[in-house]
Amino acid sequence: MDRKKILQDGLLEEYLLGELAVEQETAVSRVLQSDAELMAQFRAMEADFERMAFENAITPPSEVRKSLEAAMLQDEVGSSKVRSLDVPQRKNSALLMRLMVAASLAAIFALSSFWLYTKWQDSEKNLQVLQQQTTGLQNRLADIEKNYRETNSRYQSINNPNVVPLLLVGNAKSPDSRAIAYVNHQTKEVVVNAKGLAPLDADHTYQMWADVEGEMISMGLVSSNQEYVALAYIDKAESLNITIEPAGGNDHPTVERLISNVSL
Amino acid sequence: MATPLNDTPLITQLRQGDKQALFGLYDKYSGALYGVIIRICKREDMAKDVLQESFLKIWRKIDQYDASKGKFYTWAYRIAKNTALNAVRNPDPLIQTDDLSVYDDRRTEVPKDYTELNGMLKQLEPHHQRAIELVYFEGFTHREAHKEMKVPLGTFKSYVRQALLKLREQYPEELMLLLLYVELIGHG
Numbered sequence: 155m156d157r158k159k160i161l162q163d164g165l166l167e168e169y170l171l172g173e174l175a176v177e178q179e180t181a182v183s184r185v186l187q188s189d190a191e192l193m194a195q196f197r198a199m200e201a202d203f204e205r206m207a208f209e210n211a212i213t214p215p216s217e218v219r220k221s222l223e224a225a226m227l228q229d230e231v232g233s234s235k236v237r238s239l240d241v242p243q244r245k246n247s248a249l250l251m252r253l254m255v256a257a258s259l260a261a262i263f264a265l266s267s268f269w270l271y272t273k274w275q276d277s278e279k280n281l282q283v284l285q286q287q288t289t290g291l292q293n294r295l296a297d298i299e300k301n302y303r304e305t306n307s308r309y310q311s312i313n314n315p316n317v318v319p320l321l322l323v324g325n326a327k328s329p330d331s332r333a334i335a336y337v338n339h340q341t342k343e344v345v346v347n348a349k350g351l352a353p354l355d356a357d358h359t360y361q362m363w364a365d366v367e368g369e370m371i372s373m374g375l376v377s378s379n380q381e382y383v384a385l386a387y388i389d390k391a392e393s394l395n396i397t398i399e400p401a402g403g404n405d406h407p408t409v410e411r412l413i414s415n416v417s418l
Numbered sequence: 419m420a421t422p423l424n425d426t427p428l429i430t431q432l433r434q435g436d437k438q439a440l441f442g443l444y445d446k447y448s449g450a451l452y453g454v455i456i457r458i459c460k461r462e463d464m465a466k467d468v469l470q471e472s473f474l475k476i477w478r479k480i481d482q483y484d485a486s487k488g489k490f491y492t493w494a495y496r497i498a499k500n501t502a503l504n505a506v507r508n509p510d511p512l513i514q515t516d517d518l519s520v521y522d523d524r525r526t527e528v529p530k531d532y533t534e535l536n537g538m539l540k541q542l543e544p545h546h547q548r549a550i551e552l553v554y555f556e557g558f559t560h561r562e563a564h565k566e567m568k569v570p571l572g573t574f575k576s577y578v579r580q581a582l583l584k585l586r587e588q589y590p591e592e593l594m595l596l597l598l599y600v601e602l603i604g605h606g
Contacts, residue, residue, distance in 0.1 A: 164560070164575035167582070170488070172496035173559045183487060196488070202585050204450070204491045206554065209537025211449030212456055214469050219444060222470045226437055226477060 155181040157192045166196055170203060308345075308382050316340040320416045322396055328352050328413040333376070335362075335385075335394055337418070342387040344373065351378035354398065363395040363407050364388035365415075370395065370407045393417045425490045432480045440477050447491060448473070451498045458502040458557040468505050472498040499557050506557075538588045546581035549574060 160166055160182055168174050169182045186193050312319070317338045324331030332350030337343075351360055360378060362385055363370040373385040376396065395415040397407045425446075431439035451472060456465040475497050483493050535555070539547055545567070552563040564574035 164579060167553070167575070167578050168560055170492060171553060171559075172499070187486070198586065199582060200489045200492050202582060203495075203554065204489060206537065206539060206550070206585065207450040207453060207491065207495070209539065210453045210535055210555065212453040213449050214452040215462070215466060218448070218452075218466050218469050219441070221466075222444065222473050223437075223441075225470060225474055226440070229474060229477070 155185055157185060157189050160185060160192065161195075166192075166199060170196070170199060311338070311343065311345050311382075312336045314338060318418075320394065320418070322394065322414040322416050324352070324414050325412070327411065328398075331396075331413055333396065333414065335416070337387070337394075342389075344385040344387050346376055346383045346385055347381055348376045348378055348383055349381050351376070351396075353378050357401050358398050359401050359403065360396050360413075361399040361403050361407070363397065364391035365393040365395060366390050367392070372403065372405075372407075375399075375403050391418055426485065429480065429483065429485070429490060432477070437477075440473065443476070443490070443494075444473055447494055450491065451494060454495065454555055454557075455498055455502045457551075457555045458499065459506055464505055464509065465502070468498070468502045471505075472501045475501065503557050538585050541588065542581055542584055546577055546584065549577035550581050553578060 155178075160169075165174065165178065165182055169179060169186075172179075174182065186196055311317070317336045320335045320337060322331075322333040322335060328351075331352045334347045334350075336345045336347075346362065348360065354360065360376040362373040362376050364373050366388060367390070371388050371391075373388060373394070374383070376383050376385070393415050395407065396413055397404075397409070398411040398413060399408055425443065428439045428442045432443065448469060452465065452469050455468045455472070456462065459465040459468055472494070476494055479497075483490065535547060535551055539550060542550070548567060549563065552558040552566055553560060558566060560571065560574060560578070564571045567574060567577075569577070
């Protein structure tokens with residue numbers, strides 16, 4: 155770098171204003187030290203610059219001088235042992251204050267986060283309980299609906315003007331047995347309430363038969379613990395008969411074990 | 419205001435830890451530096467802090483000043499400008515009370531009293547005046563200032579050079595009178 159380049163590139167002005175990078179600044183400084191003419195130009199520029207600054211000076215408020223005195227006093231106290239302490243006391247306290255503010259904010263944030271997390275967890279639990287209760291209620295509702303439909307259906311099947319209720323009373327072989335058969339000749343349906351039949355051991359079952367012109371035709375098995383049993387409707391039946399048969403039913407009625415019959 | 423010609427005794431005293439020497443320099447230069455600082459900061463409370471901080475730095479770093487490389491004012495100006503630019507870029511949140519957005523843009527309008535230039539500068543052509551104002555008083559670098567003026571860097575540099583030459587033409591006459599005055603005072 156030489157005088158010509160410095161002047162051409164306007165580096166002197168930038169050097170004066172402290173705008174140059176360290177390398178360039180060092181180079182310009184070196185040329186200035188060895189070039190008296192360039193140094194003279196620089197000195198003149200500095201003088202103009204300073205002159206301009208004084209022409210545009212603005213008197214600062216008087217309190218700045220006072221606070222500078224106070225700051226220097228603090229600076230001296232703060233650095234009485236180590237003169238070269240770079241960070242001023244005022245900045246330290248400001249930094250400390252900022253750190254305290256930051257720490258307080260962080261603590262508040264942490265506490266509020268923890269509080270929100272706890273609340274969130276509680277809400278999650280409540281939601282789960284509510285979901286379980288809702289599922290339970292839905293299941294109960296479904297059961298009730300099912301029961302209602304069944305009950306309604308049974309009610310319809312026995313409380314119909316076309317239904318003929320027939321009481322089957324046990325004979326001497328089973329004097330306490332009672333059964334009611336509901337026969338609908340219109341829809342050709344038969345339903346039996348067998349709750350009143352005496353309980354049997356596991357090897358036997360009740361079976362109902364229709365008597366058609368002397369021939370016994372099976373209508374189905376009847377369990378004594380069932381309230382409503384739908385059985386096959388047999389056309390032209392003259393009477394209904396209940397016998398005790400081996401478990402699983404029989405092809406032909408065991409007449410000896412007939413416990414009840416009713417004429418239609 | 420008269421320009422001080424020789425600060426060597428004050429600087430020597432300052433190097434020896436004489437606080438009064440700093441106040442001597444403060445009394446001489448605080449106005450010139452404050453004129454620059456407030457044009458950069460564009461706010462009085464910030465500018466006051468920056469001025470104080472700048473003189474504290476002068477107090478602490480006077481050993482780094484080399485008179486053979488330049489005048490005291492040039493050195494002090496660089497300190498003040500850098501301190502002001504730092505303050506504008508990182509305003510102290512504990513001191514800050516106004517809308518931060520004001521400081522995002524260094525071109526923000528400021529009270530006219532602070533921006534209006536005085537002295538010989540007023541006799542320059544507007545573009546020369548603006549070039550000097552940007553780099554000398556508002557803390558723009560040449561590379562920032564040419565974009566601000568929307569002219570190429572080379573053109574901008576020539577504006578600055580031409581402006582300085584025109585100022586040189588204006589100053590010598592006054593300078594001679596000043597030198598004469600100082601000589602008379604010096605010889606009592």
